[in-house]
Amino acid sequence: MAENFDLQLIESCIKGDRASQKVVYDRLASRMLPLCMRYAGDNEQAMDILQDGFVTLFTQLKQYKGDGSFEGWARKIFVNTALMSLRKKDALKMSEDLDTIRGMKADTPSQSQNIGYKELMKLVMQLPAGFRTVFNLSVLEGYSHKEIGDLLGISESTSRTQLSRARTWLQNKIKELENV
Numbered sequence: 106m107a108e109n110f111d112l113q114l115i116e117s118c119i120k121g122d123r124a125s126q127k128v129v130y131d132r133l134a135s136r137m138l139p140l141c142m143r144y145a146g147d148n149e150q151a152m153d154i155l156q157d158g159f160v161t162l163f164t165q166l167k168q169y170k171g172d173g174s175f176e177g178w179a180r181k182i183f184v185n186t187a188l189m190s191l192r193k194k195d196a197l198k199m200s201e202d203l204d205t206i207r208g209m210k211a212d213t214p215s216q217s218q219n220i221g222y223k224e225l226m227k228l229v230m231q232l233p234a235g236f237r238t239v240f241n242l243s244v245l246e247g248y249s250h251k252e253i254g255d256l257l258g259i260s261e262s263t264s265r266t267q268l269s270r271a272r273t274w275l276q277n278k279i280k281e282l283e284n285v
Contacts, residue, residue, distance in 0.1 A: 110175040119166050130159060136176065137183045139226075143241050144187035146230050158186040184246060188256060191234060220279055228278050236271035243268050 110129065117125035138155055145151040162182050169178050232240060242248040242256065243264070250264040257264070 112171050115166060115169060115171075115175065118163060126163060129162075133162075133176065133179055134159075137179070140180065140183050141187055143226065143229060143245065144184075144191065144238060146232075146234065146237060150190065154183070154187045154190050157190065158183040161186055184242070185256075188238070191238060220282065224282070225275075225279075228275055231278070232271055232274060236267055236274060239264055239267035240271040240275075 110132070114125050114128060118129055134155065137158060138151060141151040141154040141158065142148070145154055162179055165182065169175060229237060229240060238257065239253055242253045243250070248256070250261040250268075253259070253264040254261045259267075
């Protein structure tokens, strides 16, 4: 059964009812914008992804059969929209990320718990695009390295490496913040 979304509302959206589409937009936009921000890294690109995601969602709404969470189904659309946007901008080019990480050394994770969720998400948004994308897919979305590889057209080992480097980058940034 659809959580917070009754099937009549979804049916009305499929029929093109603008008021119903606005209700769906209002319920989902505040949840999907942070997801878009995590992939985009800046507000303008996130808003573009959000808009494109809703266009795709309303176009593909007939495919939702009422099995499982509607929000979960929608979330996949927004993740895929974000990935398509990054591909178009060639932001997933992993070679540029390797230059960014050069010179960083892996430290043991910080023992301090001084960094909060908001600060961590700001740091995630600063990750180089390839690192950020793999980090989001793995840590925040729960995709396996095989699934990430399939989505991004990279090997599982590249996915693992990118995640490891993203974690190293984040650890170094957290350490810098703690030393300030």
